[in-house]
Amino acid sequence: xxxxxxxxxxxxxxxxxxxxxxxxxxxxxxxxxxxxxxxxxxxxxxxxxxxxxxxxxxxxxxxxxxxxxxxxxxxxxxxxxxxxxxxxxxxxxxxxxxxxxxxxxxxxxxxxxxxxxxx
Amino acid sequence: xxxxxxxxxxxxxxxxxxxxxxxxxxxxxxxxxxxxxxxxxxxxxxxxxxxxxxxxxxxxxxxxxxxxxxxxxxxxxxxxxxxxxxxxxxxxxxxxxxxxxxxxxxxxxxxxx
Numbered sequence: 475x476x477x478x479x480x481x482x483x484x485x486x487x488x489x490x491x492x493x494x495x496x497x498x499x500x501x502x503x504x505x506x507x508x509x510x511x512x513x514x515x516x517x518x519x520x521x522x523x524x525x526x527x528x529x530x531x532x533x534x535x536x537x538x539x540x541x542x543x544x545x546x547x548x549x550x551x552x553x554x555x556x557x558x559x560x561x562x563x564x565x566x567x568x569x570x571x572x573x574x575x576x577x578x579x580x581x582x583x584x585x586x587x588x589x590x591x592x593x
Numbered sequence: 594x595x596x597x598x599x600x601x602x603x604x605x606x607x608x609x610x611x612x613x614x615x616x617x618x619x620x621x622x623x624x625x626x627x628x629x630x631x632x633x634x635x636x637x638x639x640x641x642x643x644x645x646x647x648x649x650x651x652x653x654x655x656x657x658x659x660x661x662x663x664x665x666x667x668x669x670x671x672x673x674x675x676x677x678x679x680x681x682x683x684x685x686x687x688x689x690x691x692x693x694x695x696x697x698x699x700x701x702x703x704x705x706x
Contacts, residue, residue, distance in 0.1 A: 478636070509696070516680055516696030517637065564636050581627070584636025 478585035480565050486591045492553040495588045499546050499567030506548040509564040517564055523548055555592045562587040597681045602701040611668045613700050615681030618662050624684040626664045631678045676704045
């Protein structure tokens, strides 16, 4: 089985542009979450989607948006790029996100990430 | 939010056992504790998860005391390939199975030949 795949692997944009990052989860995984990792820091939660529904949102401005498609793949969009948006963007999928299940019990499988550089 | 605190870095010689402790004083009743390993320019990789007492798998052990306010990841006989950043995660409270987990700064483990 293929793991979590992300595209593109690297991209360079200029300030003010927008970017779309894509993620395909492991087959059978219905939950996808996005993280931003700035050099030297741990990943910061951006969004989680389950069954096309937003389940969680981190402390990121409205310039960040995401969606999940019927095949459970997902896109992360960032508008009006700033220099500070330069980071590794990670996508993770997990098997399920049932209500009532203890939080943190779902193991995340991460992709290799998309390295965004904003000039 | 269940914040975690770990040592910023650790050094160890090859073949030694390494123990990395994580503090999570405000862990919620339903929260699990999960450890991930990350190599440069790669996504984190799951190592082990536990709720209480001790969990062991083929790569590591996880020790959780009764009060669950801390946990210790134990890596037996480390090798150079274990050089990586190790993150301790605690599920961010609430109900509904939300995945709003919080990564801390992690512990950078350097294995020395």
